[in-house]
Amino acid sequence: MIVEEIMNEEPYTLAPTNTVLEALKLMREKKVRHLPVVDEDHHVLGVITERDIKEALPSSLQDEPNSAVFNAAVEEIMVKNPLVGHPLDFVEEVALTFYESKVGCLPIVSGGKLVGIVTTTDLLYTYIELTGATEPGSKIEIRVSDTPGILFEITKIFNAHHANVQSVLVYPDSENTQNKILSVRVKTLNPLAMIEDLRKKGFDVLWPNLPGVSL
Amino acid sequence: MKKAVFVYSPEQLGYKFSDTHPFNHKRLTLTMDLLKNIDALKDIDIVPARVATEEELLLAHDPKYIDIVKRAGHGELTEAQGESYGIGTEDTPIFKNMHEASAQLVGGTLTAVDYVMEGKSEHALNLGGGLHHGFRGRASGFCIYNDSTVAIRYLQEKYKARVLYVDTDAHHGDGVQWSFYEDPDVCTLSIHETGRYLFPGTGNITERGNGQGYGTSFNFPIDAFTEDESFLDIYEKAMREVFEFFKPDVVLTQNGADAHYFDPLTHLYGTMNIYKEIPKLAHKLAHEYCGGKWIAVGGGGYDIWRVVPRAWSMLWLEMTDQEMPAGALPQAWLDRWQPEAPVPFIPTWEDPIPLYEPIPRKAEIEEKNAQMLDKALHIIRIEKRV
Ligand SMILES: [Zn+2]
Numbered sequence: 001m002i003v004e005e006i007m008n009e010e011p012y013t014l015a016p017t018n019t020v021l022e023a024l025k026l027m028r029e030k031k032v033r034h035l036p037v038v039d040e041d042h043h044v045l046g047v048i049t050e051r052d053i054k055e056a057l058p059s060s061l062q063d064e065p066n067s068a069v070f071n072a073a074v075e076e077i078m079v080k081n082p083l084v085g086h087p088l089d090f091v092e093e094v095a096l097t098f099y100e101s102k103v104g105c106l107p108i109v110s111g112g113k114l115v116g117i118v119t120t121t122d123l124l125y126t127y128i129e130l131t132g133a134t135e136p137g138s139k140i141e142i143r144v145s146d147t148p149g150i151l152f153e154i155t156k157i158f159n160a161h162h163a164n165v166q167s168v169l170v171y172p173d174s175e176n177t178q179n180k181i182l183s184v185r186v187k188t189l190n191p192l193a194m195i196e197d198l199r200k201k202g203f204d205v206l207w208p209n210l211p212g213v214s215l
Numbered sequence: 216m217k218k219a220v221f222v223y224s225p226e227q228l229g230y231k232f233s234d235t236h237p238f239n240h241k242r243l244t245l246t247m248d249l250l251k252n253i254d255a256l257k258d259i260d261i262v263p264a265r266v267a268t269e270e271e272l273l274l275a276h277d278p279k280y281i282d283i284v285k286r287a288g289h290g291e292l293t294e295a296q297g298e299s300y301g302i303g304t305e306d307t308p309i310f311k312n313m314h315e316a317s318a319q320l321v322g323g324t325l326t327a328v329d330y331v332m333e334g335k336s337e338h339a340l341n342l343g344g345g346l347h348h349g350f351r352g353r354a355s356g357f358c359i360y361n362d363s364t365v366a367i368r369y370l371q372e373k374y375k376a377r378v379l380y381v382d383t384d385a386h387h388g389d390g391v392q393w394s395f396y397e398d399p400d401v402c403t404l405s406i407h408e409t410g411r412y413l414f415p416g417t418g419n420i421t422e423r424g425n426g427q428g429y430g431t432s433f434n435f436p437i438d439a440f441t442e443d444e445s446f447l448d449i450y451e452k453a454m455r456e457v458f459e460f461f462k463p464d465v466v467l468t469q470n471g472a473d474a475h476y477f478d479p480l481t482h483l484y485g486t487m488n489i490y491k492e493i494p495k496l497a498h499k500l501a502h503e504y505c506g507g508k509w510i511a512v513g514g515g516g517y518d519i520w521r522v523v524p525r526a527w528s529m530l531w532l533e534m535t536d537q538e539m540p541a542g543a544l545p546q547a548w549l550d551r552w553q554p555e556a557p558v559p560f561i562p563t564w565e566d567p568i569p570l571y572e573p574i575p576r577k578a579e580i581e582e583k584n585a586q587m588l589d590k591a592l593h594i595i596r597i598e599k600r601v
Binding site: 134135136137138139161162163164185187188189190192193207208 | 294305357386389416479480482
């Protein structure tokens, strides 16, 4: 999945001469925490976040618009030349950028101009969708040996039951590096027949499991 | 006025996917036979289920979808054609006359509604209903038409009622919730096993309604391996506070019996005890807040031999103020059905103690559920203080 598919294509923006108070008002009104600062040609000059503003204030208690900071231009406190992304970046690359650089948003730039914005919240929602948790389904977890063709063997069983697989996640097994854990969400209320077939084929079904096992 | 009516027609048994499908309305026969054996259900209590009209089904469903269901049941639709409507899938296969049978289940719930709202009986029960996963234009999770959604719209239109819907099925009552997600005059309350593992996957505490309806959807997702005490603790607190907050004119309860330890499709550790307590509190609060107006429907329940007949009998006994039975089940009933049952019956009304091995993380599960309850009710506790 590429960034273009998850980015907000119409982000609210500020001009460098807008005041900090205007930035804060826009953030509260639109319920956003990050605003790109752009010039007239939509070139990204910086980013200002709710946190930048809070940190610029002399005291966190001072929320009344009489501080000099509120009347300052955003360009004075914005992060200049911020990290930016491209619409064709992969979503997982962006995730890694967020994690490593500890930023909360990434302006997306193409042809030198701002074309969108991605925040950690967008990314988190994408992750939730990837797990299939937003659609009706039952979850099945299977421990498999880390060998080629294993996924094919498993999907054959779902296919035989006309079961629609909504998501597949593959985790390393913390107990044994020779294994992987597959977490599959299947569009069914009754996964019993599939689980029985998986077990018959010798697969180790971890969830749902027999009573009394660890959670 | 009668205390309660039991809505049933043999045609309701026509809702049948196959001999091996887990949704099996033979449980209606088993329940009625058990009740008759202890003399708790008489012919005079039973009223036939009517068939919902097309106009009534349209209160909750798209005309195109109704047409698809009709054609499927008359052999005019392939599985592939039905698939995008959830018809012809492993969960909801095509069966003969599926529209007619489904409309009969909806009609049963409407019959129950009319009895209560016209003052012919205080309470009414339609065990054939409770198909809470049905959507506007799509079947899901064994459910074709959503009888509760139709009934609630009908209650609104015909009787101008403010309805509280309570769903204690182990699965989230998603279909009903989404139907009234933006409606401030219908409140939905669902207690279910967390969707992290279980179908349908929804029912998080953060699903609270939308727009005008914000704050009138309540979800109480409990952990896998939750036992009686914690289940009932959540149920009682949730019910009292939501009734007090919403002050409904009428309550509709969905009484799925699949939160029992024996149920093959879920992972909760309930015993018969919860099926005694659930209707007791619903009954009490219906009298406190709704002048007694209580309509109850069935729902899930996939151990049709050991669990459902006992659980649903207790629901009817509570509705009719009859004494809760204890001790042995009638021998005649056991003798009649044991040969057909693939599992040995529990021969008493109560479950044996202990029913299962102790749960290793009991205290943590209870703690987690209690925390969840506080978060889920926070929104109305705050309002109260203001
Ligand atoms: Zn259920």
